[in-house]
Amino acid sequence: MGVELQSPGEPVSELRESFRSGKTRSYKWRKTQLKGILRMIVEKETEITDALYVDLSKPKLESFIHEITLAKHSCELTLKELEHWMKPEKVSSILTAFPSSSKIVSEPLGVVLIISAWNFPFLLGIDPVIGAIAAGNAVVLKPSESSPATSSLFARILPSYVDSSCIKIVEGSISETTRLLEQKWDKILYTGNAIVARIILAAAAKHLTPVVLELGGKCPVVVDSDIDLKAAARRIVVGKWGTNNGQACIAPDYIITTKSFSPKLVDALKTTLEKFYGKEPMKSEDLSRVVNSNHFSRLTRLLADEKVSGKVIHGGERDEKQLKIAPTLLLDIPDDSLMMQEEIFGPLLPIITVDNLEESFDLINSKPKPLAAYLFTTSKKLKEKFLNSVSAGGMLINDTTLHFTNTNLPFGGVGESGMGSYHGKFSFDAFTHKKGVLHRSFVGEVSARYPPYTPRKQKFLKAVLNGDITDLVLSVFGCLKS
Incomplete structure (x- = not known):
């Protein structure tokens, strides 16, 4: 069942404790949750379709094509590519740090909040959750109160398929959303209109929380x-x-x-x-x-x-x-x-x-x-x-x-139509911090970087920074000796 907010800090404190334990970071945990979601989509297709009909009288074929199939494909793609997405990306190092190696490490942001919309209530709820889990985060999903049947369905079935100590559903309307926004999050993704987006952006600014806003506009x-x-x-x-x-x-x-x-x-x-x-x-x-x-x-x-x-x-x-x-x-x-x-x-x-x-x-x-x-x-x-x-x-x-x-x-807006993007690898990136890491050995120590800065050291450093090979060759030997 979904979480009832007993205090403004719930369920954020429990999720933050779970995240700090490190359990969401492993490939095994992420894969297990994604498999659970995929199984839910397949096993509960009829119930999902029925909820969408109650909320919007949505034709069954539209529900299948636009919500169930897209969610299923998103989960399948993520499962297929996740191990590759998680691998550190090797990048070129620089001469001034020779010898060294450099890489970009994808790091989960922490505890994230997803506020979804009523018009495609299943897809717009579960798709960003897939990306947040893939990135190794703990998640709160707040479905729209304007699609109550789908919101209730999420609260009833999702906890049976995922780790409920790290992935929670909070139902409710404006008061519940307001209380959630009072908390410190590591990222917020909101799908909806520009009026509410401004409220969310103002709340996020109090904690310097980054946001993804999926809005609309006159297309x-x-x-x-x-x-x-x-x-x-x-x-x-x-x-x-x-x-x-x-x-x-x-x-x-x-x-x-x-x-x-x-x-x-x-x-x-x-x-x-x-x-x-x-x-x-x-x-x-x-x-x-x-x-x-x-x-x-x-x-x-x-x-x-x-x-x-x-x-x-x-x-x-x-x-x-x-x-x-x-x-x-x-x-x-x-x-x-x-x-x-x-x-x-x-x-x-x-x-x-x-x-x-x-x-x-x-x-x-x-x-x-x-x-x-x-x-x-x-x-x-x-x-x-x-x-x-x-x-x-x-x-x-x-x-x-x-x-x-x-x-x-990438799917996302610009200006009044939103900021940030998601879908596929872009969902993984949206909930990930790209951490730059440079690793050096203890060999190749060059005294030119340390005081006192002699004319010879200065000549050497200028040659390195300006890429002047001739000056570099002429000065390197003396600089290594000094």
Whole structure:
């Protein structure tokens, strides 16, 4: 079961004692915990899927592809590569320390806190835990209170598969999170929004605790006219509505295309939406619901903004009782509307038109840096300009969201969309201190480094530091004798 906080220092003191014992540092302990997590994912697949459905009405296939499979692959990769990741990295030494050897040692940080999000509550909880364990840390996972079924599931099943003296679950809401943030941690990883991130960063600053912040932002999709329109429409639709019905930090937030091409793109999107979710999408079992009434009200407020009145060109239906909003397209809403100022995080997708696609770069760069930016084009010139002109946490050309699944790529934000990164080896590195170690023998002692500093010693040291081989050869013998 999850830990109930009896005092502000719990469970941190117990975890710190466990970490100081050294048990989390061994390869054997790390491997045992990871195998336990992998076994949990396999054995509890049905229960995980059921919890995700309770929290979000998430379709079973989405749960399997986006959460269970990705978590399983993350654990398998870590088990396969962990021994290699843990090995010290040999690096070149320097002449002034001759003879010597140098290496970088991966050292666990200590006791870390992971605060996960509600939109992919299983994956975004367990994936960073995998990285923290792999790095040899003791861990507290605080699941989101907005996904209570998954939070409860974690608290109930995880302790049966891992060492509960080093890995703990703390359930609760704002008060529990606040009490956790009062403690000293060796690292905090938070997935969520920028408002809460600022609170976490301020709390971490009191203890000089490093943080990884996985946030969001308005992820743009720039669409050129020289594309496979059918394929592009399918990839945009599944990236927006097929990832938790738009409730994803890397879901497309708005589209930019040319005025001349927009009618074709709109028709293709409408056709694809009807093909995927039917003529009555509110009845589709392949769309997640809005997570709760607060988020439903927020999305309704975006639609009710008088600045977007008359701009809905597809969808717009909503049912507050079922917390459902149909996939909705809007055309040419003003940039000062609420929908273009806030991250949407839901099934609404504005389409903005411009005369020339290169105008899109200024529009994107006028907003905080997004977590992801997408471009559909076959133009090499446009690809290069997009890559060099737009700053984002990650980029994908001719598709959406798939870069998240590549564990060889770092996943993280920049600016308002976050700091730090994880996934695969990057998760291991996120929870590791890279300790530089230089080892010398007692031979090769050179008196030039010690006082008194004679002219001969000075000449020798200048030759060494400047890389002047001629002066070095001429002075070395005398310096060794002096």
